[in-house]
Amino acid sequence: MRLLKFLSPFVVLLAVSASAVPTKAPLTYTTEQSATAMELLYRLQDGHFNKQRMNDQLSRDFLDKYLESLDPAKMFFYDKDVKGFSQYENEFDNFFNKGDLSVPYQIYAIYQQRVRDRLSNVIAILEDDTVNFSFDGNDSVEIDRKDAPWIKTMGEADDLWHKRIKLGVLNLKMAGKTVDEARETLAKRYTNQLNRIKQEKSEDVFEIMLNALTVLFDPHTNYWSPRTNENFNINMSKSLEGIGAVLQVEDEFTKVVRLVTGGPAARQGQLKAADRIVGVGQGDDGEVIDVVGWRLDEVVQLIRGPKNTVVKLEVLPAGALSGGETSVIKINRDKVKLEDQAAQKAILELPDDDGRIYKLGVIQLPDFYIDFDAVMRRDPNYKSSTKDVARLIQELEKEKIDGLILDLRNNGGGSLTEATSLTDLFIDRGVVVQIKSSDGRVGRQNQAFSRPYYDGPLIVMINRLSASASEIFAGAIQDYGRGLVVGSRSFGKGTVQSVKELKLGNLKMTESKFYRVSGDSTQHRGVVPDISYPTLIDDTEVGESSYSSALPWDQIRAVPHPVYNDYSKLVPELEKKHAKRIKTDPDFVYLLDRIKFVERNADQKTISLNERKREERKLALETESMVLENERRKAKGIELYKSLEEFRKQGEEEQEEQEQAGPPKIDVDGDTLLIETGNIMVDFLAKPSASKTDAKELAKRY
Missing domain, CATH: 1.10.287 (Helix Hairpins)
Structure with missing residues (x-):
């Protein structure tokens, strides 16, 4: 084996997997790509918040992640291939340090050949009229293969793929197609996949390879090739104006991270967070093209389109197993207008146990927005979330509200400045968030004004899709004791990224972390509500903790700050009343039953x-x-x-x-969680020690 050290990686790899030698010249890397790989590794080790070194352990992790990126369902590589690759498991750190990318490229060449051979065989079976499929036996197919062993024999692979083909035909048959139509559709899909794999270029392999490395540092650190950087806007919610959704690639799927409030997909109502888009079609009658395994920017190009046109999405629902039943959703493309995302208000009137009616103000904030262009033009009338919320508070106070509910559910974040200035409306001048950089220094974002704009009773609503700026605001309100936080645990994204230009492409890298004034990180754990609500959103599918390489939760030194109200004695009493109420609330009972229903079928x-x-x-x-x-x-x-x-x-x-119906309005009559939040506010206000006047005085205490 010592002799192998003197052979090139190319020769050694082919020696251990001779049967997989590609039939055409394999793709190879360029001098610029070699230099870029070395530069990227240097920047990661020098500037990433997680001071991780490229060593033997990271080398082994890279091989696992690279193989997972190429073949997440373990459908193409054989066990003998992987054993051949494993002789280099401790060498990739050395390869990257020297810019030697031969082994990763040869691994890809073997993968490419395996895919070509297998898909050619699959297409031949689908086009062979003598091959019949029966659907009356007792056979089944394993879908979740992430933890399955690698395929050992060709016979095992043939059996697995035969079942996969049969599953595809059956799914389409159950969707209304004949068997012949289903076979034709699947043949086209696999032909498209085969053509794509044949057309892959060195740039594509290079991007897959480097992202298998960057994701080991954390899930928000990514490499963008020059093509990706040119075609894909960093702000995905703006680049996907066609449907108003934020997407990401997970394994071989395009996954919905969240929907933009007021956007076409949110208004249509069928597409949900954690759904996976497996096909895209144009118009009411256009053919749905299979996009499993596609690059994200390529899927984006299919989804985008002119306003008032239809895009069809074939969707695998959140929690459903790969290869399970899909549904087709039709969405009319449109632009997500700023006014559709703007804060809006409503009045919620609810009685206490004695029949007294309380008038509660509700402000729904879908995004932390600001018109930067208008700010740069020094336009005094620029639009921002803080200005809009301040105006709405003023309007609500004219209606003599008893308390305020600020709804941040599904608010994915936005401007950090806006999160800071919005907090300014509710507390005295002080620190809102701490930011720790990769060199260990801690900076602080402070308030600008000395007096709160609103000092009355306050409840903030959050859920699993409340992220980033929403978590900063909710965390500050909670730490200062300025209001109660209710809902479900927030997303948990407490990291800050910046984009660095490389010799080829760009590196988006995590450089800092957010911390609350209490010293707690918002990362991974998110903001934990004072009173928790059940949710249909699976936190193993959605949220920072769902990423295997997410940076951990931690703490730094707290910032001295006043606590306006100590709710520790009040919360148990409010929780007790909440628990009693929801036991007989038909909508809450239904929600709990739906959660059990989903959990049973997710197994x-x-x-x-x-x-x-x-x-x-x-x-x-x-x-x-x-x-x-x-x-x-x-x-x-x-x-x-x-x-x-x-x-x-x-x-x-x-x-x-x-x-x-157009942009959704606040549903004060049918929103179960909002109404229950109002009931919690009424419980607080109805306490003898917390009448309207006393509650406002309590909120002013320093």
Whole structure:
């Protein structure tokens, strides 16, 4: 084996996996790419917040991540291939330090050949009329293969792929296609994938390889090739104006991170966070193109399009297993207008136990926005979230509200300056957030004014999709004891990235972390509410903690700060009343039942290839959904659904109404969580020691 040290990586790799030698000249790297790889590694080790060194352990992690990036479902590489690669598992640190990318490129060459061979075989099977598929047996297919062993034999691979093909045909058949139509559709999809893999260039391999390295430092550190940097706007919510969604690549899928409030997808209502887009089509009748394994910028190009045109998304729902049943969603493209994302207000009126009516102001803030162009022009009328919220508070106080609810659910963040200035409306001058850089220095974002704009009772609502700036604001309100925070645990993104130009492309790198005035990081853990609500959002699928390489939660020194109110004795009493109330609230009972329903069905690891069983399961799931809805309706005195057909039709009609209704308004009548938040506020205000006047005085105390 010592002799191998003197052989080039190219020769050694081919020696251990001779059967996988590509039939055409493999892609190779350029001198510029070699220099860029060395520069990227230097910048990561020198400037990333996580002072991680490229050593043998990181080298082994890189190999695992690179193979996962190429073949996440373990459908192409053989066990013998991986064993051949493993002889270099401790060498990639040395390769990157020298700019020697031969081994990663040869691994890709073997992957490319495996994909070509397999997809050519799959297409031939689909186009062979003598190959029949039956759907009346007892066989099933394993879907979640992330932890599965690598395929050992060609026979094992053939069996796995035969089941995959059969699953694809069955899914399309159940969606209304004939078997022949399903075969034709699948053949086209696999042909597209085959053509794409044949057209891959050195630049594509280079980007995949470097991102397998950067993601080891943290999930928000990425390499952008020159093409990616040119075609893909960093601000994804603006670059995806066509549907108003923020996307990312996870494994081989394009995953929905969040929807932009007021955008076409949010208004349409069917697309959800953590859904995976597996196909994209144009117009009502256009063919849906399979996009599994595509680059994110390529998927973006298909989704984008002129205003008032239709894009069709084939979606694998959040929690569903890869290869499971999909649905097609039609969305009318439109621009996400600033006014649709602007803060809005409403009045929520609720009684206490004695029948006294309390008037509560509600402000919904979907984004921390600011018109930077207008600010640069010194336009005094520039639009910002803080200015809009201040104006809405003024309008609400004219209506003599008893308390204020600030709704930050689904608010993915935005301007840090706005998070700071918005906090300024509720507390005295002081520190809002601490920022620790990679060199250990801690900076602080302070308030500008000395007196709060609003000093009345306050509750802040958050959920799993409240991120970044939302977490800074909610954390500050909680630490200062300025108000209660209710909802579900926030996203947990407490890191700051900057973009560095490289010889080729750019490096987006995490350089800092956010910390609250208490010293707690907002990273990973997020903001934990004072009173928690159940949620349908799976935090193993959505949120910082869902990333395997997310930076950990930690603490730094707290900043001396006043605590206006100590809610520690009040919260248990409010929680007790909350728990009692939701036990008999039909909407809360329904929400809890839906969560149990989703959790039960998320445990499925295999999918049956028996059509009758699949149809029976589909019918059972629909029936259970209708039963849960009817139980809610019965408790509320609403007419029950008499049949599944009626249930389905009503769902379609509600979907159309929602899409045509325009930007969503605050639903003070039907938003279960908002109404319960109002009830918690009433519980607080109705206390003998916390009448309206006393509560405002309590909030002023320093």
